Amino acid sequence: MERGxxxxxxxKAYRKLAQKYHPDVSKEKGAExxxxxxxxxxxxxxxxxxxxxxxxxxxxxxxxxxxRPPPDWEQRFRAREGAQGFSFDDLDLGDLFEGLRGHAxxxxxxxxxxxxxxxxxxxxxxxxxxxxxxxxxxxxPVTARIPKGAADGQRLRLRGQGGKGINGGRDGDLxxxxxxxxxxxxxxxxxxxSLDLPLAPWEAALGATVEVPTLDGRVALKVPPQTAAGAKxxxxxxxxxxxxxxxxxxxxxxxxxxxxxxxxxxxxxxxxLAGESRFDPRGHFKVE
Numbered sequence: 001m002e003r004g005x006x007x008x009x010x011x012k013a014y015r016k017l018a019q020k021y022h023p024d025v026s027k028e029k030g031a032e033x034x035x036x037x038x039x040x041x042x043x044x045x046x047x048x049x050x051x052x053x054x055x056x057x058x059x060x061x062x063x064x065x066x067x068r069p070p071p072d073w074e075q076r077f078r079a080r081e082g083a084q085g086f087s088f089d090d091l092d093l094g095d096l097f098e099g100l101r102g103h104a105x106x107x108x109x110x111x112x113x114x115x116x117x118x119x120x121x122x123x124x125x126x127x128x129x130x131x132x133x134x135x136x137x138x139x140x141p142v143t144a145r146i147p148k149g150a151a152d153g154q155r156l157r158l159r160g161q162g163g164k165g166i167n168g169g170r171d172g173d174l175x176x177x178x179x180x181x182x183x184x185x186x187x188x189x190x191x192x193x194s195l196d197l198p199l200a201p202w203e204a205a206l207g208a209t210v211e212v213p214t215l216d217g218r219v220a221l222k223v224p225p226q227t228a229a230g231a232k233x234x235x236x237x238x239x240x241x242x243x244x245x246x247x248x249x250x251x252x253x254x255x256x257x258x259x260x261x262x263x264x265x266x267x268x269x270x271x272x273l274a275g276e277s278r279f280d281p282r283g284h285f286k287v288e
Contacts, residue, residue: 014042114172115163149243152180191240191248198257
């Protein structure tokens with residue numbers, strides 16, 4: 001504030017700062033200490049003669065140092081001020097505290113949004129594919145509808161499923177972090193799925209039509225002749241449902257499996273094949 005400020009200016013400035021830093025309403029760091037500093041300053045500046053003494057003597061004070069006028073000046077004015085020190089007598093405290101109460105009432109009555117909730121839920125692939133409904137015990141019981149197409153690692157926002165709003169404020173939201181449970185057959189990759197497809201040696205060599213399980217039932221898959229181990233056979237739109245419609249793909253990864261128990265006739269057939277075949281699975285081992 002300028003040194004030439006009027007008494008009204010000082011009073012207005014004090015009232016504004018007192019309301020700003022009052023510990024009951026201020027959220028600023030160090031508000032209580034600032035409120036005390038403002039009060040101490042007003043104690044000096046509200047009185048014309050104390051202010052004159054400060055203007056003459058107080059400009060050299062360091063921060064936090066209390067202003068004390070010369071002893072003869074203090075004796076002249078102590079009788080009038082009384083032993084109680086600082087007084088609010090010439091400040092309308094009714095206005096000040098009414099303003100503080102009004103501020104508190106306004107804060108209490110303003111609309112406030114409800115609290116947001118967050119939870120991690122584990123879904124089976126079948127639940128993610130078809131959609132499901134889960135019951136959650138948060139700060140209140142919540143029934144959450146999970147639309148079909150949820151993917152592993154996805155975060156769903158369910159509007160208005162959080163805490164109740166206050167004074168007409170909007171209800172909070174519910175955030176769900178999706179985790180897909182391991183499946184005995186399928187491995188998810190986004191909305192695509194993979195599964196291992198075991199084939200007998202003759203199925204892989206000669207080709208075959210085999211049944212493959214999907215989330216929507218079993219389907220026939222044609223295996224081309226001379227299919228190698230590790231080949232990926234794609235079944236279009238047989239993966240997980242997508243939120244916007246459609247489905248991912250299902251990839252059948254070929255695993256060639258030999259029989260573990262052979263009949264005598266099977267041994268004869270394998271021996272005959274070994275004698276007739278020119279196939280060398282280790283031909284790439286040859287070094288020139």
